Amino acid sequence: MNEYDSNRIYDLTSAIGFNKTDKKKEADCFVLNTCHIREKATEKVYHEIGRVKKSFRNSKKPLVIVSGCVAQAEAEEMIEREPYIDMVIGPQSYHKIGDLILGYQRKKEKINETEFDVVRKFDELQKISNSQNKISSYLTIQEGCDKFCHFCVVPYTRGPEYSRPFTQIIDEAHNLVSNGAREIILLGQNVNAYNYNKKYRLSSLIRTLNNIKNLKRIRFTTSHPKDMTEDLIDCYRDCKKLMPFLHLPIQSGSNKILKLMNRKHDREYYMTVVEKLKKVNKDIKISSDFIVGYPGETEQDFEETIELVEKIGFVNSYSFIFSPRPGTPAAVKKLNNLAKSENRLKKLQNILENFQRENNKKYLQQNCEVLIENKLDNQEKYFGRTKYMTPVIFETDNCKTGELANVKITSFNQKNLFGIYKTNKAKAA
Numbered sequence: 001m002n003e004y005d006s007n008r009i010y011d012l013t014s015a016i017g018f019n020k021t022d023k024k025k026e027a028d029c030f031v032l033n034t035c036h037i038r039e040k041a042t043e044k045v046y047h048e049i050g051r052v053k054k055s056f057r058n059s060k061k062p063l064v065i066v067s068g069c070v071a072q073a074e075a076e077e078m079i080e081r082e083p084y085i086d087m088v089i090g091p092q093s094y095h096k097i098g099d100l101i102l103g104y105q106r107k108k109e110k111i112n113e114t115e116f117d118v119v120r121k122f123d124e125l126q127k128i129s130n131s132q133n134k135i136s137s138y139l140t141i142q143e144g145c146d147k148f149c150h151f152c153v154v155p156y157t158r159g160p161e162y163s164r165p166f167t168q169i170i171d172e173a174h175n176l177v178s179n180g181a182r183e184i185i186l187l188g189q190n191v192n193a194y195n196y197n198k199k200y201r202l203s204s205l206i207r208t209l210n211n212i213k214n215l216k217r218i219r220f221t222t223s224h225p226k227d228m229t230e231d232l233i234d235c236y237r238d239c240k241k242l243m244p245f246l247h248l249p250i251q252s253g254s255n256k257i258l259k260l261m262n263r264k265h266d267r268e269y270y271m272t273v274v275e276k277l278k279k280v281n282k283d284i285k286i287s288s289d290f291i292v293g294y295p296g297e298t299e300q301d302f303e304e305t306i307e308l309v310e311k312i313g314f315v316n317s318y319s320f321i322f323s324p325r326p327g328t329p330a331a332v333k334k335l336n337n338l339a340k341s342e343n344r345l346k347k348l349q350n351i352l353e354n355f356q357r358e359n360n361k362k363y364l365q366q367n368c369e370v371l372i373e374n375k376l377d378n379q380e381k382y383f384g385r386t387k388y389m390t391p392v393i394f395e396t397d398n399c400k401t402g403e404l405a406n407v408k409i410t411s412f413n414q415k416n417l418f419g420i421y422k423t424n425k426a427k428a429a
């Protein structure tokens with residue numbers, strides 16, 4: 001979502017005359033768009049500002065803006081701790097960035113803009129066209145979260161759930177496709193909670209996007225198991241452009257831990273959702289997120305996670321050791337022994353990596369459908385992704401980005417597939 005927001009921040013600042021530059025020393029404005037999910041996010045911001053400060057030591061100070069969730073969570077403290085920061089802007093107020101910059105240039109007063117103004121944000125963003133021109137483009141449809149998992153900062157930094165108007169999203173999708181997008185990834189912190197006016201759900205969006213002529217692939221992320229409703233599951237049967245790959249975080253395989261996390265689902269419920277998905281589309285594959293060493297996790301709880309992982313056989317998953325986020329209920333709980341958690345993480349990651357490698361091995365000597373995203377710099381090689389998001393690097397001197405190609409896979413490693421371009425799928429058909 002930060003990538004989407006960063007692009008939109010660029011659209012807004014270019015409307016008042018700013019351009020992107022690779023020459024950092026020549027920049028007169030830095031926008032650090034931050035994420036608060038990862039560990040040590042705040043410290044990373046201060047380090048980055050330190051680097052900017054150093055390179056401008058002997059020249060005119062640039063305007064320094066911190067936006068995103070770290071700005072939201074630590075607004076006042078940031079301005080007090082680091083005088084080099086001129087402005088902090090929360091993720092629900094960045095639509096005002098143009099006016100704020102112009103105001104700052106007039107008055108030179110520090111600005112703290114961290115209101116939750118999400119409705120106006122999307123109204124304002126609609127007035128400025130989305131300039132993203134990537135083959136695979138992001139489109140935010142929903143923001144915020146009402147689930148309040150005990151480890152997560154999102155409900156505090158992005159605010160309550162908000163769904164953008166249906167037609168606004170469809171217009172933006174058409175705009176992206178006419179800019180060259182061939183894949184759209186619908187985004188939301190809790191994307192499958194999308195519900196506009198109790199009439200339009202995520203399934204309505206997918207079914208409408210499925211009819212856009214030049215759009216080839218649809219994905220969405222990130223979902224909560226509780227919001228995997230039947231109408232959404234049915235899209236995996238009916239909508240050919242919806243890729244058979246779903247990122248569905250479970251976090252733990254232990255019901256005790258899921259309850260302590262306030263996840264609002266148990267492992268049985270999760271497995272029922274997976275079964276339903278496989279029933280409507282046997283090709284579907286699932287990836288997930290796991291938190292290891294959550295406060296209260298015993299060896300038995302961890303073994304339940306391992307058992308679930310082996311049963312479901314996840315691909316491309318993410319796993320981390322629990323780390324507290326200030327202000328969340330889990331932040332005050334007693335931490336588990338770090339060495340034990342590290343061992344558990346290692347064990348889990350070995351299993352997940354093995355699944356990934358075994359999964360990639362199945363493609364060997366097979367033709368695989370790849371959406372070509374870009375040409376690699378200074379090489380006659382291209383980059384694309386399979387239906388399951390696996391990166392594919394292949395050789396050819398004769399293909400176009402945005403094309404759906406058949407690529408014969410000749411080798412693989414844990415994360416990537418390598419191959420040779422065979423045909424343009426559409427022409428072959």
Ligand code: SF4
Pocket residue numbers: 145146147148149152153154155189190224
């Ligand atoms: S559902 Fe996701 S975004 Fe919402 S609180 Fe839980 S982890 Fe955070």
